[in-house]
Amino acid sequence: MWASLSLGARLLAGAALFITVALLVAGIAIGFLLHHFIQRQVDERLDTQIVFLASMLRADKDGRLALSGNADGPPFDRPGRGWYWQVSGPANTLRARALRAETLDVPALSPPPLPPVGSRPAAPPPLPADGPGPGGDALHFRAKVVAVEDVRAEIVATAPRAAVRGPLFDALTILGLALAALEGALLLAMLLQVRLGLRPLARLRDAVADVRAGRSERLPADQPAEVRPLVAEMNALLEQNAANLERARRHVANLAHGLKTPLATLGLALSRSRDNEADLAPLVEVMDRRIRHHLGRARTAALAGPVRAQTVVAERLCALGAVLSKVNAARHIDLTIDVPPAAAVACEEQDFDEIAGNLLENAFKWAHGTVVVQAAAGPGRLLTLTIDDDGDGLAPEQIRRVLQPGQRLDESAPGFGFGLSIVQELVELYGGTLDFARASAGGLRVVLCLPRAEAV
Structure with missing residues (x-):
């Protein structure tokens, strides 16, 4: 249970235990001191009465004792209160009026302490x-x-035990209340101290969340001295991971773009020329399987790792649309982009440019005069982009063919037929989907779903 507690709870629990024990020990010690002080005051009052009685005590020739004055001053003048005195001699006994006719039975007295060795003995105290x-x-x-x-006369003075216990109880009650208030104040101060002391960790947690969401690349270095080495190590780890991820991404991109296109070209050439098909077609198939295997592993690693890359969709679409509008200026294509300014996808900017660039280029190529791009929140954590054109569209059997590498529906149009195939692989690399349908204007609708990122 202790291991599952937070740092703040541990600090508060430890402080509460220490403060409680410390105040309890202090209360017990102060209680002993108060008891000793009150007991001493009572003893001094009784000893003063004994000295007063001894100063007035007289004895006649028969050994009878008598007092030369009145010894029943306060508080020894109140019957039944426990403040009594008594003088016992061989011939008679003198009593306080508060005792009436009763006699005090003196219990066994505690022996006096022994004087130090070599010291001069003093008169023994009562x-x-x-x-x-x-x-x-x-x-x-x-x-x-x-x-x-x-x-020989024995002088006895008494006081009720309540004379010690009553004031001691009253003092301990006030002391207990004061210590309880002090404990509450100390715990409140400890709570504030823990909150202030752990606030840098809360800020560090938020900074890590910002890095994970892609809002920042590094943790802020302005940290307390105790946290600064940890932040430095984490920043070094982030830089190392970013460098490793960039190298891996470049390798995968080089593999995809460097091998897929010539390999697909080779496969297309073999399908048209039957001379060496029996020898080379199996090799092409093996190479294609291995490339897909490694691309799949790269896709799995990318999806399992931290999503730090993000791209603002509207900004990149406007930039791509401006370029394509200039290239197709003679055709007067009207481009409408209806995308929230803060919409972002968890995708590298250059990969998103290649995906959106290919799709927009195809829309401009086949549109009669209008291209419309819209964005909406998709299922789960996906952002859905739809690209509609008012062209002739595609039949269902043509949609199945258009995603195959090297397949071109119009041989008269420029290109090699690999753009949509590469786009689909990039979309799958980020865990998205790419679908085609008929647009409301009669042309082709491209539905692109990519993982949604938090707004920058």
């Missing part, structure tokens, strides 16, 4: 203890044994 008081209430005891005119 000893602490915890235990039940009158009515079963939990009390905190402080007791000290003093000598009054050779009479």
Whole structure:
């Protein structure tokens, strides 16, 4: 599960765990400090009462103890609150008025710490203890044994445990709320930091998408120092892949255009001359199969790889139409191009020029006066181009023949009859289709489908 989390989720989870543990440890430490501080304040209050009682304590010749003043000042003047004092001697016991007639049972006292070796012993402080008081209430005891005119007396002062727990609970409640608010603020700050820190990766992802879609050739070099080496390596890889793809494309183009035309010419010559047909026709067939095999592999590799090439259709059609209009100026052909300006195909520009150039040239050749080019979104990710002319058109059996290499329907017209065959192979190389039908004006309609690219 941890491996499937995003970088942002991992950073936030780790920060939340660390902050929670750190604040929990800090809260426990601060709680111990608060407890020690409040306990010390209570102990000092009780020790002050013990010192006050010792200063007023007197003993007669019979060993009876008495106080020379009133020791029931606040908070020892409130009955049932747990603030009591008691002085026990061999002859009598003195009690706070808050105790009424009850007696404090002092639990076993904690022994005082041993003084350092070699130090001068000081007067021992009152000893602490915890235990039940009158009515079963939990009390905190402080007791000290003093000598009054050779009479041994034990002075005890108590405070309720709630005197420590109540303020400690109130302080810890406020502390917990403050730590919770601090944790929320730290997590929010961490969230903002993660968002800002990972923003360059989001921009890098968009830049890679632009390269893949063909909107740019390289990743922007203006990156943070940590990402810059990765971007440099990716740009080097893109350049290497582009160079390899260009070399492969040139080799395939050279193979297609350098061998297909003479091979088809040879096959056509053999079909007309029967002298060496038995010897050469099988060789021509083998060569043709191997060429198609390698063209098929090149087509598969091109379709499986990243589609970076793209060509704006309207721009290239206008350029081709301008050239053909000048060449056929004497025939006064009216060319209409109804193509969205942003329409683009995932095709190399020179390949698209060869495809569209051949199709437009044929339309100009056979049209009586009008050629119309339109574009529309085809099925899937295809862009459909239709080229209509108002010529005589083709019969269904002529459409089947026109795509065969070397086949010409009009021997009086210039050309060798390989243009449409090469166009079809280029269209198939990019995963498109080429179909023929009758146009609404009565001439030929050419339906060309090529993979659609995102607008530039």
